[in-house]
Structure formats: C-alpha cells, structure tokens
Amino acid sequence: MTLSYYLVLAVILFAIGATTVLVRRNAIIVFMGVELMLNSANLTFVTFARWHGDLAGQVLAFFVMVVAAAEVVVGLAIIVSIFRTRRSVSVDDANLLKS
Amino acid sequence: MNALLPAGAVPGVAADFSQDNGWVWLLKAVSILVFLLVSVLLAIWFERKVIARMQTRPGPNVHGPFGLLQSLADAMKLLLKEDITVKAADKAIYVAAPMIAVFASLLTFAVIPFGPAVRLPFTDIVTPLQLTDLPVAVLYVLAVTSIGVYGIVLGGWSSGSTYPLLGAVRSTAQVISYELAMGLSLVSVFIVAGSMSTSEIVASQDRLWWGVALFPALVVYVTSMVGETNRAPFDLPEAEGELVGGFHTEYSSMKFAWFFLAEYINMINVSAVAVTLFLGGWRAPWPISAINDGMFNEGWWPLLWFLAKVWLLVFFFVWLRGTLLRLRYDQFMTFGWKVLIPVALVWVVAVSLVQGARQFADLDLRATLIAVGILFAVVFLLTLLWPGGSRDGPPAGKEGHPASPRSGAKVTTAAGTTGGTARGGADESGTEAFDAFSGGFPVPPLPGQVLPPSPRRPRTLAGSNVVPGGPGHPATSPTDPGKGGPDA
C-alpha cells in the first residue's frame, strides 16, 4: 500500500463534504460540511508532508486548523444571531431581506 | 517489532521502552485497569468516610472492616437495579453516552508514569512503570479528557428531558472555559521542562518540583481540575438542588454506575496529572529523597510516593466537597473567564519572558529571579498603599442603582420614613436604627444593622446565673448573642 490511499480517502471525504454543503438546508450541518472539507484538505497536507519528507505540510495543516477555528467561531455567531431574529437555522429562511 | 529499534530510539521521550514485549504491555494495561477500578471503589469509601468525619458522624461502618465493602455492595445494588430507558430518549446516543465517558476516562493513565525503570520480578526485563509515552503525552491527556466530556453532553441531551439538557449545556460551557485555563497552566510547565512527554517532565523535576517553582500555575491547574471533573464546589452540571441530578437524571442502574465510575476515575486522572506535572511525579518528597543518596527514588519505592501524592489530592477533592458551597452559575463563569484565564495568561507570559531572558539574553537565572521578585514586591506594596481601598465600602457595581434601597437609604432615613425602606439602610456607621417589626412582620437585620437588645435578655441572664445547665440557652454569653446554640 502506498501513501496515495490516504489521498483517495481525503478526496472521498472532500466530495462528501461538498455534497453536504450543496444539499443540506440546515445552516449548522452545512457548516459541518465545510469543516469536513477543510479536514480532508488537512489530510492531504499531512500525507504530502510525509511523502516529501518535509514538515512544512504539517505546519500548513496546523494553520488551516487555526483558521478553521476562527471561521467556526464567527460562523456560529452569525448563525446564532440569525436564529435570534428569524427563529430558524435553515439557509432558505435567511434569503428574505425584510423580516 | 519494537526490539529492532535501538534503545532510546524515540526522540523526545525519556523513558526507554525498548525491552517491552507484548506480555509486558498486556500486564501493564491490565494492572492499570485493575488499579483504576480498585481505586474507584476505595475512593468512594474514602470520600464517604472522610466527609462523615468532617460532619462528625461515623460514615459507612457496617459492611466489612471499617465499612470497606460498602462501595462493593453499592455497586452490586446498582448492577441489579432495573435498567430504565426513557421513552423520549434518543436510544443509540442514550446508551453510548455513559460508555464514552468511561472509555475516555480509562485512557489517561496510559501515559502516566508510576515509577522509574524497574526489573520485573522473575524476569530480566527492565521496563519503566508506565504503559507508554509520547512526545505529546500531556496534550494526549487533554485530548482524551475533551472526548470524555461528550459522554456528559450527549447523555444530557439524549435523555430528552429538561433538567439533563440544562446540565449538558452547563457542562459544555464549563468545560470549554475551564479547559482553557487548564491548558494555559500546563503551558508554563512545558516551557520550563522543555517537553510535553510525561517521563521527560518527571525527569526534569529531579531538583525542584514545578509545583514549587510555578506555584501560580499549580493553583490555576488545581482550580480548573475541580471544574473539569464536575466536583463540588464546581458541580454545576449535576447540581442536585437546581437540576435534580443534572445530566444523569434519567439514568439508572448500570448506565448510571458508568457515569459514576467515570467521575471518580476522572478525579484520579486529574490528580495523577497534577502529581506528574507539578508535584514531582514518582519522586520522593524532599527529606526522604536525600536519604542515602536517593535510594528511595529507585526500584519500587517511587510507586509508594506516587500513590501517596495521588491520594493526597483525592483527599483534597473530598475536603473541598466537605467545606465549600456550590457556586452560582454566573459567578462560576465569571470566575473562570475573568480571574482564572487572565491569571494563567499573565503567568505564561511571565514564565516565557524569564525563560527567554535565560536562553537568549544569557542572563543569570538567579539575578533574573531576584529582579522579578523585587518587581513583584514593589507591585504588591503599591497595591497595598493604593489610596481609596474599596474593601470597606459597599461592593463595587452596586452604587449605580438608584432604585436600590441600599443606596437610597440615606435619603429615606433623613426624611424619617418608617416602614420597609428604613430597613434597607446599611450605613458606614452600622448603628442605624432598625425596625424589627416593619409593616407588622418580624424581619432579620440586614448586614450593617444591629438588632435592638431583646427585652427578655435580663431574664435569660438571671436564669443562667441561678441554674447553670438548666432549660433555655444557659450557655449563651450575654455579650455574644450570635454564638451558642447546638453548633458551638
């Protein structure tokens, strides 16, 4: 088994994450799909770090983690404030300009 | 497989596991499991007994010598009780939650060193008294702790009931906040020890325990570990006075027992981490460690010191529970975010400054520490001499409420108003007139107010003079009416 199996796994996870973002309507689940995509990108980074014998890939994965954490904080805050005004977390209900 | 690697092949880890084979790992893993389960049974008995002593009652003393078998009997009772699954529960998660809690709690001890390398009896194998070690062992402990919280959160949610859900929400917020402070306090140990591996950290404490050198970090860690294990006074997720049983309200029988087990194992876990990181791990305490060129730091002796320190911390947990009241939830969060985390942050910055000065500026450590000490002393003196200490006045933040009867007291008393408002006054003088029957109802005095002398006091006094030990309250001193009674 070579390291490319890890890449295939990452691709599968990325595709599932992308499909989740496209298909699901609950904003929180959509968000989790984004997280899944970021994670699979991280798996690719780490795999290539081992492939090339260079730790820079791991460092980049580390940065992706930090950025993802920041993104989650802001995103969930937006979801909560939308929920407060519309009592819903469905992305369909956020398309109205007037409440 | 591992024997192919040369000794000390793992970078960043002090312990040498090169002689371990499959049987040794199995033996160690099983011993850890047995140790944890027996410790839990003992800890439950210990807690009940110590709490009982603190409350001047005997505690469990019927089953077995000193009541030692009481927790075994309780465990059997829990096993044989009816296992109820609530109708509104989310079945899969409801069953999985206690398991998550227990499994995660069992994982921590994999990286805790019980002692240095010893020769196993009847073999030639020399192996450290530790299942495994990683270059990131302490982070691993934090990681499995954070998985364990899922047990509580999911258990509370899946019960499909209000009180458990509230307990779960509280637990989420509590753990997120207190894990920050906990991680920050551990960072200062990483900085001075130069490693995150438990065996390295113990090895780095051969001259000075980090609990002494980094005392503020120890205080922050001990505080947040109580919050992390949901123990009194931070047991908000299962506050029985407010939330029935918190997250485990709807659990019964074995599933409840698993939560119970997880709580006690977690207590031992955090104690073991505190011992390893701050209290010298398996090293003997100072006067003993100096005996005979450190003979008590070798062989199987360290196991004794390690266990003694862990049980000392468990005693500390019980002591806290027997002494302190549960915090109100908002006070608890305020404490975490506005006191613990800033203190931990400032401490980490200070430690890294000192460490940086040592490593990069080539400064003498002693000179640096003396300079820091002088700085602290100056700051301390300044705070003491700071004018206008607010300690004597009313608590800060209450002045801004004009509607509060507290600050409106002066106005009302000046106007000579009687009735309810007059009671609100808590003047600086503290001798304000106090109407004990305001509006026709007997009311207790507010802080700062003094009860008028009781019209019956001379009579009591006379009675106690005549018949000491007679009926009534003869022991009550006339000058000190607050004392006396059954608790004196």
Add this chain to the structure above:
Amino acid sequence: MSAAILASQLVPTGLPATLAATGTVPGGEEVLFWVVAPVMVLGALGLLFSRRAVHAAMSVVVVMIGMAVLYTALEAPFLGVAQVVVYTGAVMMLFLFVLMLVGVDASDSFVETLRGQRWIGVLAGGGLLIVLIGVVLGGSRPAAVGLEAANAASNPVGVARLVFGEFVVAFELTGALLITAALGALTLTHRQRLTRKVGQRETTEQKMTQLGGGGQLTPLPAPGVYARHNAANVPALDPTGAPIEESVPRVLRIRGLEREVPWPDVVGLIGPGAGEAGDLDPGSRREEES
C-alpha cells in the same frame, strides 16, 4: 498483520514505524488504515444523510477522531493530538453547544426552494469525486520519503522550529485573525441590556420590602405528593387540611392543569384535630412555645 504488530507500532513508542525504502507503508499501518478509513467514510456519510443535527455532529466527531489516528500514523503525532483538542474538544463542542442553544429537535426541512437542487448537488459532488480521484491516481508519483529525518528531534520540536522560524509571520497573522474572530463573535452575539440586571441581592432586598405587603421570603411550598398521587399538579395541604394554592407551579395554574385534592377522607383524616386548633397558624404557635 495481527493486532499485536499493530499495537507494537503504535502503542510502545507512540510513533509509527517508518516507511520502507520503496515508499510503501508497513503492514501494521495498512491494517490501521483499512480499519479507520471505512469508519471515517461512514461517519462522513452520516453527516450527509442523518436527519437530526446532533447525529450529524456525532458523525463528524467520529471522522475527526479517525483523522487524528491517521495523522499519528502519518508521523504527525503533534497534529494528531492537536486535531482532537481543537476539533473534537473545542470546535465540535461549540457546534453541539449552538445546537442545544437553537433547539436540537428542529429537524431539517426537505422542501426544495430551488427545484432539482438536490439532484444537481449530488451530481456535482459525484463529479467532483471522479475528477479528484483521477487527479490523485494520475500524474507522476515519486517514491515517498518519510519523515524520519525531519522528526529526528521529535515531531513537536520539528514543527515548532518551522512555525517559529520560517512561518513566524503567518503564525502572528493567524494569532491576529483569532483575536479578530473572537471580537467579531462577541460583537455579533452581543445584545444591549435594556433593563437593569436583577441580581441575588436585589431580589432579596425586593422580597424583604414586599414582606409586609403579603410577599414571601422563603420559597413557595412544594406541591402535594401523596401516596395516591405523586404529580406536581395537586396542591399541598396546610395543617388545617385546606389546600395551599400556591404550592402548585404557576405554569400549571395558568394552564388550568391544577387538580383538586380529590379525596375528602384525607382532608378528614388531617382535619378534625387541626380544625379545632385551626385558628392558630404555625407562626403564632411558635410564638407561644417560646
């Protein structure tokens, strides 16, 4: 291939075995991969298909933990642990927290506002999968090197040297980003307090002032719990045998769910003795005793 070999590669050292010269992974890691990878894919599918948001979140947690195991196998133990601490411990916990805050039982609506969007989405996802797998399996692939040399001074040290050396500017920038995000979250969820906060002290003081006018200092009496009826909608009885109305929770009273004490014989049992001394309420009796 056995579990013992697997354990030997992961447990004693905490570090995975190194790559073979041909760039293939050792047997133990292969077993680990084939155990963990299907679980992760199942978890990801759970995110896609589960109706309840909490189940989706739990599926993601499974994926995250599997990811951490794979990182450790890929000679990145630091990243593996950081993955669990950051994602499982903080991010997913935050998700669960928000789920509980906004009502976990709100299951997803399956009404499509854009017609056919679901099928287009699934098709796009599948297309993405095929294209990316083509990219991964095509192209030239040199033999893998492995991280043995880079991890010589232990993995956290190696990563730290890069983070604080070559990538220090990026590191500082992410720090600034985190602070900005935290401030942003605070601003977004901040609500101006319109009324003064009523704390414990104010409540107590208010109770004390209202005491004369029929207020109550102590908590309300608990509802009646009798051997025949243990629900909270039956009022407790006072010493004279009369039901105490405020012992039933206010919500039940407002909704009209309150029930009468249905058995006059119980009242009768308590009644006679208490009825004669009925003019004495507990308070006045205490006065008399003292």
